[in-house]
Structure formats: C-alpha cells, structure tokens
Amino acid sequence: MNSMDSTKGKIGLKELVAIIILNVGTKVADNTPTIFYEAFGTAAWIGILIIGLISLIPILLITKLITLYQDKNLIDIILHLFGKHIGFVLLFTLCILQIFTNINNTSIYTDIIGTMYFSKTPTVVIYLLLLGVAAYGAKKGIEYIGSSAWVMLFWICLSLLVILSVVFVQGEFNQIFPILGTGGLELVKGSYQNSSILMDFLYLALIASNVKSATIYKKGIWIGFVIILLAFVLSLIGYVMLFDYYGVRMFDYPYHETIRYIEIGFLNNVELLFFPFWLISSFIRFAFYLYLGALLFGAVFKIKQFEYVVPALAVFTILAGLIPESSVFSMNDFRVIFLNLITPIFLLFPCLLWITAKLKGDFKNE
Template sequence: MNDKITPFQLSMLLITFIGISNHVILIPILLDAAKRDAWISALAAVVPSLLLGLLFVFIYKHIPSSLSTWVNKKTNWLWLPFTLLFTVYFSAQASISIRDTIVWSNTTYLTYTPTWVVGMCLLGICYYTARKGLAAIAITNGILLPWIVLCGFYVMSVNFQFKDYAYLFPVFKNSAESITRGAWYTTSGITEILLVFFLKDDVKGKLTPTNMSLVVLMLIELTFGPLAGIIAMFGPFEAELMRYPAYEQWRMASIGSMLSQTDFLSIYQWLASAFIRISLAIYIIHTLWVKKWKRPELLFILISLFLFGFNQLKLSDVRFHEHVKSYYTASTLLCGCFCVVLLICIWAGRNKKAVKRNG
C-alpha cells in the first residue's frame, strides 16, 4: 500500500493545521495588539507571508529528503539537539490547541465534565489517527475540511444582518508599532508551514509556488475575514474583551425564527480542526524519534501521555494567553534562523558539487 500523499492533500492539511491557529488562537492576540486596526495588520502581513511561502517552496525543492532523515544521515552529532528543539516546537503547537480546546469545551458545552476526561477523549482519538499514518490523517482531513469550510460560510452569511462595517473605520487610530506587531503575529502563524520540511519523504509530487501562494492567501483570509466580521458585529472595544471572539459569532447565528440556535455547528468546526492539528503534530514528533527508537508503537503512546500530562498542569487563562504570545514571537525567530541555516546548507552543497565537477 502506498502511504504517500499528494501536494494537494498536503495543502489541505496545511489549511486545517494552521487554519485553527489563525482563526481561533491568533484573533484575540491581534485584537490585543492592534485594537480596531487589527484587520489592517492582517492585510499588511500578505506580502511578507507570500514571500515566506515562496522561500519555503525554494528550500523544499532543494532539500533531498525530510529534515529528520537528512540530519540523521549527514550529522549524527547534531541529531539530538535538532530533535529536541523541534519536539518542543511541535509539542507547543499541539499543547496550545489541546488546552484551548479543553478550556473552551468546559466553558461552553461541557461545564460539568472534568478537564482530564475531555483531554483523554481528545488525545485518545488523535493518538489512534496518528498511529494509522499520514495518509490516514490526510484522507480524514479531506472528509472533514469541506464541512469546516461550509460551516464558516454559513456563519458568515447568516450574520451579515448584524454587521456594521462602519466599525472598521477610522483606520490608523493606533500607533504604527501596534499595527506592525499585529502583522508580525499574523506572519508568525504562516511560519508553521515549515512543517512541510518534515513531511517530504511522505509526499509524492512537487510543491509549486502557485500552490503555496494559494495556501498562504487562504490562511491570511482565515484571519482577516473573521477578524473584520467580529469587529463589524461587536465593535472594536467589545471584541477586544472577548476570550473566544470567533465563537461568539456562532451565538448570533440562526435560521429564521424556527431554528434560533445553530452554534452546535461550531463544536464540529473547532473539534475537527483541533483533531487534525494535534494528530499531525503527534505524527511529526514520532517521525523525529522513530529512527532511533526500537518500539514505534510505544513511542506514540509516550508522546500522547506526555501531551496529556502536560496539559493537566494548572495555569491561569491570563498566563496561558501571555505564553501563547511568547510562543508566536519565538516561533517566528526560530523559523527565520532555521531558514537561514538551511539556505547556507543548500548553498554549501551546491558549491561542493560544483568543485567535484570541476575537479
């Protein structure tokens, strides 16, 4: 059986994996940073995000295999720090989604359910899917994503009656620094595309600049669209006070007077996206360690148990919010440094080949 996925399936995985981050986690941070001008920040991130996406395509074309395989073959001494660094990186992505999902579930529709029960159910199904491999995750995502998108279009269209886009103006009421900071956070969400470097062994076919540009634009829209809609619906000051502004739109969504509550669809939208994000993160962490591990099945269990235990630690929502901000700042710096290192390696490899040919 061929377990490899196509570039189209990879693109769909990127949209779901990063989409929940841009759609749910980043929006409160952007409102915090840029207030009413948060939607300007999202637009300002379009050009740097597209350039970043094209850089990722260039690097992806020039690395011979997945980074974990490449590092393992070329520099055995570097394998451990490299693996530890990106284990922390992908664990942070999974942990943020796990905690946000648990807290949101307990706040909205599972108010009397212990957090450990929600966490165990969520990680149990993510563990099972990750164990089945990348192809299983991609196929499951192909079934879930169209309905996630349809739910998004539904909540956007039925809520037009409550929106006043005059709330988006006047623009540039805040400092250039705050707008730039918002653009930085938006771009930092796009940096998570670097996960493609860890999946190259599992992808058949080429990742094209057009393909990547479309993915980046969709991800920016997943931030800009809900952000503008939230400000237009609730006003900039009320929106800034909300913990889950994207979900608050669902409280208003209804179909006529006979079906006044349709926010149960938001449960599907959130859980489906979080499920794909966490499953893929577990799978990537597994690929980082599996070449040095004798029992692959046990490794999946250990990763899942670690994520479960870590997310049972007591942490106030205010501190969690600050940690998420720090994560996005650190991840952008990590991505920048890592891309520079990869470009140097690619350049050195080209020079080495040229010297051999001339010799």
C-alpha cells in the same frame, strides 16, 4: 502498475491542502484572533496580511530547499546540512518546540470546549477524549490524516462560509474603522512579533517526503497559504463587524462567541450546528500535531516506527497540559509569550538552512 506501490503512504495535492487548511486555518477559531486584536486593534486583518508578507521569505526558502532536495523532508535536510551533532541539537529543539506548541494548543482547545460548551464536564475527561481521538488518527499515519482532512474539508469550509456570510449580513461595516487600528509602526512591529502564527509552514516541511512530489508540495503550500490568509482576513473583519473593537477584545474565543451571537432564521441558538465541524477540524489538527511530534521524537531518538510513540506522547501532552490549571499563569497568556519567543526561530531558521545549502554548493547541481 507500479504507480500505486510507489505512492503508497504518500499524500496528494488535495490531502496536503486539506491538512494545511485544517491545521493553520483552525486558528481563526481559537484565541489567535484575540491576540491579533490586542496587538493591532481593528487592523487585525491588515496585521495578518503583513504577517503573510513577512512569512513569504521563510516559506519561500523552505519550499526552495524541498524542491532542491527531492524526496527529502526537513529532518533529512537538517541532518544533511548540519551533520549528526548539530543536526541532533536542532532537531531536538524543534521537537521540544513542537511538543510545547501542542501542549499549549490542546490545553487551550480543552478550555474552549470546557468553558463554551461543556462547563460541567471535568477538564480531564474533555482532554482525554480530545487527545484519545487525535492519537487514534495520528497512529494511523499521515496518509489517513490527510484523507480524513480531505473528506471533511468541504463541510468544514461550508460551515465557515455560512457563518461568515451571516456575520457580514448582521454585522456593522462601520466598525472596521479606524482601518489602521493601532497605527502604522505598531502594526509592523506586532506583525513581526506574531509571525510565528504561521510557524506550521516550517513544520509542514517535515512531511515533504510524504507528498507525492516536490512540485505537488510546492503547489499545495501556496494554495493552502492563500486560502488561509483569505480565511483569516475575512474572519478578522467579520468578528470586528459583529462585536466592535472593544467587545471583540474582551472575548478569549471570538469564533465561538460569534456562533453564539448570530441567529439564522427561526433558530436563535445555532452554535451547536457549527460546533461539530470545528471539533472535527480540531481532532484532525491534533492528530497531525501528535504525528509531527512523534515524527520528530522518532528522528531525535532514532525510532524507526515512530507511530508507536504517539500514545505515550498523547498521555504526556495531557499530563503536561493539565498542570497550568492550578498554576497562576494561563495557557492563553503563555501562548502570546511563546509565539513572540519562537518568531525569530521561524524567520531565521529557514534562512540558516538556505545559506548553509548555498555555502555547501548544493544549489549548483540544479
């Protein structure tokens, strides 16, 4: 009878996997593929596999830590390992990074909606609606973000599957050659630089204590990881098959060009059949991002009911995200630089945590 009360506010395996897929998986449908094609050429799909391989280490270390400290999330672990002061600095850095990522991503998504679908609508309005819905979800809390993600997951995956199967039928298989793209060494170098694409797996540890158990968390992470890599590989092959190497590099948003390009039966323009599903996953994704931002902010500034930070954070994100419009550099370029910059953090931070835990002797209790 107590089982329900103790799981109140917690998410199960289904919800966790749904969150992971929507939050990381949505990246196949923004400008991430373009970054890959620029770095790896036709070998983009091998690139993501190498990134996956590189990321294995940090993800493995984090899940190890989570299973070690049952019922603790990344914030608790950082505070536990580094104490108040260094912990504060680390959390503050994470918080800034997370909020920056969010500003960067939301402004890119606003740009996608603005340039691809609603070219006459003012950016502010698009931005407001995007973050308004996301903030509504974020304020509800993680269990409802998870539930919503799960409710829609099937339909979103179905829409991606339909697109992929059409792409594989209509595309040219030969266009995936040369299979190694920019070449062996470049591949490894580029993969290393861009591995922060999976940085979300570090952030996911922030909600570890909201998952029913550490075992479920571990399971969810790996299921999500495999599905995401699969989605990335298939989409990255698909886009190249459809547009060829040169073509696909010209686009900022290959997914949206794809759904514009493909035809299904008598329907020549099908992009709007798929647009809503992409939108829903974006809404849920940013709801999760805002939630994480508020969670970190709350941890840094000791705000217990951090959900109340969400609206302010959303407004700040909109204001900050709108600035670059008039500025010389675009958010897309910024994202590439940013990704390269934070890669060492993603790769080294978990190692640092793990080593500290080891030195502290916490693993002995296992």
